[in-house]
Amino acid sequence: ASDNARVTATLFPGHGIGPEISDAVVKIFDAAGANIDWDTHHIGEPQPGGDLISKDALQSVLKNKIGLKGPMMTPIGKGYRSLNITLRQALSLYSNVRPAVSIPAIKTGFDNVNVVVIRENTEGEYSGLEHEVVPGVVESLKIITQKSSMRIAEYAFKYATDNKRKRVTAVHKANIMKMSDGLFLECCRAVAKKYPNIKFDEIIVDACCMKLVRNPGDFDVLVTPNLYGDIVSDLCAGLIGGLGLTPSGNYGEQASVFEAVHGTAPDIEGQDLANPTALLFSGLMMLRHIGKYDVADNIQNSVMKVLKEGKVLTKDLGGNSKCSEFTNAIISNLNK
Ligand code: NAD
Numbered sequence: 611a612s613d614n615a616r617v618t619a620t621l622f623p624g625h626g627i628g629p630e631i632s633d634a635v636v637k638i639f640d641a642a643g644a645n646i647d648w649d650t651h652h653i654g655e656p657q658p659g660g661d662l663i664s665k666d667a668l669q670s671v672l673k674n675k676i677g678l679k680g681p682m683m684t685p686i687g688k689g690y691r692s693l694n695i696t697l698r699q700a701l702s703l704y705s706n707v708r709p710a711v712s713i714p715a716i717k718t719g720f721d722n723v724n725v726v727v728i729r730e731n732t733e734g735e736y737s738g739l740e741h742e743v744v745p746g747v748v749e750s751l752k753i754i755t756q757k758s759s760m761r762i763a764e765y766a767f768k769y770a771t772d773n774k775r776k777r778v779t780a781v782h783k784a785n786i787m788k789m790s791d792g793l794f795l796e797c798c799r800a801v802a803k804k805y806p807n808i809k810f811d812e813i814i815v816d817a818c819c820m821k822l823v824r825n826p827g828d829f830d831v832l833v834t835p836n837l838y839g840d841i842v843s844d845l846c847a848g849l850i851g852g853l854g855l856t857p858s859g860n861y862g863e864q865a866s867v868f869e870a871v872h873g874t875a876p877d878i879e880g881q882d883l884a885n886p887t888a889l890l891f892s893g894l895m896m897l898r899h900i901g902k903y904d905v906a907d908n909i910q911n912s913v914m915k916v917l918k919e920g921k922v923l924t925k926d927l928g929g930n931s932k933c934s935e936f937t938n939a940i941i942s943n944l945n946k
Contacts, residue, residue: 620677626874627884628680634886703860710846715917722827729839754790759797766833777830857891868892885924912943
């Protein structure tokens with residue numbers, strides 16, 4: 611889409627601080643002329659048949675092909691599956707992309723982080739296959755398939771090529787999980803051969819964590835099975851200043867859904883205290899995904915200005931401002 615084209619996207623405001631930060635993103639997009647029409651769906655209410663996501667909501671994402679999602683809380687107990695996992699599996703959002711890039715205005719121990727974690731999003735330990743074998747013994751199945759491992763490896767190398775990245779590192783524990791992680795690794799090696807211009811290497815997940823916290827600048831693109839990606843990407847979020855700043859995109863063949871990686875923050879819900887940056891940056895990934903680069907750059911530059919000035923910051927960033935004040939500051943700094 612060009613920057614002027616009107617595009618419809620599905621919006622799931624989510625729970626807790628979700629509606630507040632979604633509202634902030636909608637306001638900023640409108641002020642910047644992003645030309646997005648939102649098809650809003652509130653999900654999480656039990657549907658007839660026991661699902662937590664209505665058919666209308668799923669149909670909306672499949673029709674629009676893009677969605678922005680606030681954090682969600684799955685009702686505990688009653689056997690409901692996590693809403694996030696259900697959404698990823700129902701829409702086959704197989705690739706979770708989480709960039710962690712240092713923001714100059716946010717001081718952390720490092721200023722040279724520029725890592726992208728590409729995580730397999732549909733299987734591994736998150737297959738949801740657990741049962742009690744006998745009392746006191748449970749079994750949880752970790753499923754690794756050649757099909758999904760090839761698909762995520764292809765995605766990672768294509769991502770690296772499209773985004774002018776130089777290196778892809780496969781993260782694994784194949785020394786212990788010889789068959790499952792071994793298969794994942796074999797698939798990465800096979801795909802790497804087709805991309806001679808991208809350097810490929812492998813690292814065991816524990817060593818990867820140690821090296822990331824010592825010298826994150828050594829890493830470029832990481833491709834991981836589901837569980838390691840979940841953990842390593844939170845570690846990377848910590849390196850650049852925390853969950854309030856890190857966006858993510860879930861990409862599939864039929865649709866893509868963009869979301870902040872933090873949760874519903876029940877401790878600050880409804881108080882106008884949340885930092886909308888992570889959801890906003892997820893929204894920028896969505897805008898770039900559909901080719902609206904200029905408007906995404908304009909919003910990003912404005913956020914960077916507000917962070918650099920440091921006068922209007924939410925509490926988690928060390929300031930005293932409300933979510934709405936931070937939102938207004940971003941709007942005032944847009945290039946009109
Ligand atoms: P959380 O991310 O909601 O909160 C952790 C801490 O970070 C809290 O102190 C919170 O106030 C703070 N925080 C998080 N986001 C913030 C923001 N944007 N601005 C300012 N501060 C922020 O994690 P949690 O407390 O472990 O989980 C709460 C609920 O969220 C749980 O029900 C969990 O299942 C759900 N959750 C959902 C998702 C998702 O939908 N993607 C992800 C993680 C957790």
